[in-house]
Amino acid sequence: MxxxxxxxxxxxxxxxxxxxxxxxxxxxxxxxxxxxxxxxxxxxxEHFGSLESVEKHVFTEFFNNTITVLNKSGDYQSFDPRNKLLSFYFTFFENLTANRSYVKYALEHNKNNLKTLSQLKDLKHVFTSYIEYLEIDLIHIKQEQIDRIQQRGLKETAWLQLLLTMKFWMDDTSPRFEKTDIFIEKSVNTSFDVLDVAPLRRLIDFGKFIFKEKIQMN
Structure with missing residues (x-):
């Protein structure tokens, strides 16, 4: 043949x-x-340098497929960061579910220590770049070093959240992985509620106003 x-x-x-x-x-x-x-x-x-590089690329392929699907949706582009991330999660885990047997084989032996798995290194890179692309609103201190620390902290926290969701999904035995869907919705919404900077900004603006008025009165 x-x-x-x-x-x-x-x-x-x-x-x-x-x-x-x-x-x-x-x-x-x-x-x-x-x-x-x-x-x-x-x-x-012609495509890969080693079997290890294929192993790592499997998970970035799931990521790339997810982004391709999302970009085909006209609604996705109009979503705010919260709903873009929710859409990402639901689509990404549909990809994982379609390949669940492989994913469980690849990760199950280290499911209590996913963070250290070298095969997820490339996924972490593309995912944290995606988090940066979302431009999630943070308090800007106007000090470059502090802003960089905030951004790095956001990306690391988002990556940890993805790992925890993957672990939850691997252990989920509910029909159609309904519990994972609930976990995704609650965890992502809670994260954004914690990050909601609008009330804090209003408080800062109010404090600036009081300070300015006090100076003028004196």
């Missing part, structure tokens, strides 16, 4: 995931993966 010639990134990721599920282990070599899927080993290296 002739070898497959038109091999894409997505093909290799699918081959890799299928191999893991069929053999209940990762391929030991690129040769094993190529032989099992009838393509030349060199085709692999």
């Amino acid at each position: 002739a070898k497959k010639k038109n091999i894409t990134n997505s093909n290799i990721i699918s081959f890799y995931m299928d191999y893991v599920l069929e053999h209940n282990e990762q391929p030991k070599t690129v040769y094993d993966l190529a032989k099992a899927n009838n393509f030349e080993e060199q085709k692999f290296y």
